[in-house]
Amino acid sequence: MKHLDDLSQLSAATAAWRAAGLHVGFVxxxxxxxxxxxxxxxxARAACxxxxxSVFLNPTQFGPNEDLDAYPSDLARDRALLEEAGVDALFxxxxxxxxxxxxxxxxxxxxxxxxxxxxxREGHFRGVTTVxxxxxxxxxxxxxxxxxxxxxxxxxxxxxxxxxNLPVEAVGCPIVREPDGLALSSRNAYLDxxxxxxxxxxxxxxxxxxxxxxxGETSGxxxxxxxxxxxxxxxxxxxxxxxxxxxxxARLAVAVPGAVLAVAAKVGSTRLIDxxxxxxPWR
Amino acid sequence: MKHLDDLSQLSAATAAWRAAGLHVGFVxxxxxxxxxxxxxxxxARAACxxxxxSVFLNPTQFGPNEDLDAYPSDLARDRALLEEAGVDALFxxxxxxxxxxxxxxxxxxxxxxxxxxxxxREGHFRGVTTVxxxxxxxxxxxxxxxxxxxxxxxxxxxxxxxxxNLPVEAVGCPIVREPDGLALSSRNAYLDxxxxxxxxxxxxxxxxxxxxxxxGETSGxxxxxxxxxxxxxxxxxxxxxxxxxxxxxARLAVAVPGAVLAVAAKVGSTRLIDxxxxxxPWR
Numbered sequence: 001m002k003h004l005d006d007l008s009q010l011s012a013a014t015a016a017w018r019a020a021g022l023h024v025g026f027v028x029x030x031x032x033x034x035x036x037x038x039x040x041x042x043x044a045r046a047a048c049x050x051x052x053x054s055v056f057l058n059p060t061q062f063g064p065n066e067d068l069d070a071y072p073s074d075l076a077r078d079r080a081l082l083e084e085a086g087v088d089a090l091f092x093x094x095x096x097x098x099x100x101x102x103x104x105x106x107x108x109x110x111x112x113x114x115x116x117x118x119x120x121r122e123g124h125f126r127g128v129t130t131v132x133x134x135x136x137x138x139x140x141x142x143x144x145x146x147x148x149x150x151x152x153x154x155x156x157x158x159x160x161x162x163x164x165n166l167p168v169e170a171v172g173c174p175i176v177r178e179p180d181g182l183a184l185s186s187r188n189a190y191l192d193x194x195x196x197x198x199x200x201x202x203x204x205x206x207x208x209x210x211x212x213x214x215x216g217e218t219s220g221x222x223x224x225x226x227x228x229x230x231x232x233x234x235x236x237x238x239x240x241x242x243x244x245x246x247x248x249x250a251r252l253a254v255a256v257p258g259a260v261l262a263v264a265a266k267v268g269s270t271r272l273i274d275x276x277x278x279x280x281p282w283r
Numbered sequence: 284m285k286h287l288d289d290l291s292q293l294s295a296a297t298a299a300w301r302a303a304g305l306h307v308g309f310v311x312x313x314x315x316x317x318x319x320x321x322x323x324x325x326x327a328r329a330a331c332x333x334x335x336x337s338v339f340l341n342p343t344q345f346g347p348n349e350d351l352d353a354y355p356s357d358l359a360r361d362r363a364l365l366e367e368a369g370v371d372a373l374f375x376x377x378x379x380x381x382x383x384x385x386x387x388x389x390x391x392x393x394x395x396x397x398x399x400x401x402x403x404r405e406g407h408f409r410g411v412t413t414v415x416x417x418x419x420x421x422x423x424x425x426x427x428x429x430x431x432x433x434x435x436x437x438x439x440x441x442x443x444x445x446x447x448n449l450p451v452e453a454v455g456c457p458i459v460r461e462p463d464g465l466a467l468s469s470r471n472a473y474l475d476x477x478x479x480x481x482x483x484x485x486x487x488x489x490x491x492x493x494x495x496x497x498x499g500e501t502s503g504x505x506x507x508x509x510x511x512x513x514x515x516x517x518x519x520x521x522x523x524x525x526x527x528x529x530x531x532x533a534r535l536a537v538a539v540p541g542a543v544l545a546v547a548a549k550v551g552s553t554r555l556i557d558x559x560x561x562x563x564p565w566r
Contacts, residue, residue: 134448160388164420
């Protein structure tokens, strides 16, 4: 595995692969890798000739009161995991290389980013769409891979790729969960043992709703209430729970197969998100 | 010359050229072509193996009270000129193909777009940066060519290309003028004969300032006043005249070689712009 830490090195390496007719797959990450990230690498490995992974803790997608400084980081471990996963190139860089003095350009997806996580994380999606545009331009992949755990991010990025005619496919990959149901997240590292147990409320609530839907319940408010009940029982602080259309994230009053139930809540000081597409198998 | 009017046709044609190792040059236009546009084609022809020109009257860069509906258009003439100039592919498209239902993504360059033309044309540069990003992604050129007459546009686009790591060089090309000095513009077609004469005030003012600079005058206000005097004599309505840094468009109090004197004014109902880099040859 090459480790590239220079933007022009990265572009040159991927340009050479493209010129040789090789298909490049790309997995952007913020590091602190877990099995969810590795599933994206596996999907890229299966679909593409060469796989590039970036590890860049992007400051512009964190608000001033968020956890940028606390975000877990272990590059040596990440590198070993990626090497083992058969990645061809790891790209790391610095905030000052990505956002040099005079940087002034932003990519914004309107509407889709106002709701759900966007309502409580002002500027977050603008940071995501801008850095992903930059990374896609640097890497030039034919496919980029994103986890469905960040469902809104995936929908926003697919909208951006279509709107800007970016020559790439943004592929969504299934959520990876712990055996007890907790969706994998780098932020799970913040949870103490008691919080780790309480954090199950998100996935348990989604499973309850999934089972209710399988039993015939299609009322959006009823399905949302099933999640809310678990959160209340675990004293988790609800940010939102909404049944939404998977294409445009519009709120749905009535569930249909594929409708997404999305939840965000704080357990202690840790903000967690999860979602499930109703009628899809629970993993 | 191929005439492509489908986005995926365009991408496929240029991808095939790139795959064959050919360098693609690109000239985006809004049609109503004149010798200024053709000089961009000539620069592209000289620097690249294949030349793509787009003719797209982009609605998102016009304000609600601007001249979108009146903008001159003659595709048959444009096509003949481009054919004669040795262009390989002409791309035309419709607003609904470029901005389909649900379109929501915008590229914005902050700061640089607030001043000069940006101050009086709200949203203009957002429309420009968004459509140019889209076109660059569709065409995938190694170089794109822009006229220095739209100096602020050039600076904004070069900032955008650097900030978003777009794999292209945005090349600026010299202003082309009528024999009497008027900078070529598709909007010159709006001028009646009397206005056409009064419109010379912009270039005459810039020449006066250029001569004053050559004679030792370096005061920004004095150089700006030279332009203002010509505009007043022609009863042209000043929008701005500013001596600015060519890199970041910051206003300069003292002229140095290469400093840009930029002017915008209305002659009758026609808004015209012009500029000159002091110390550079007058063309």
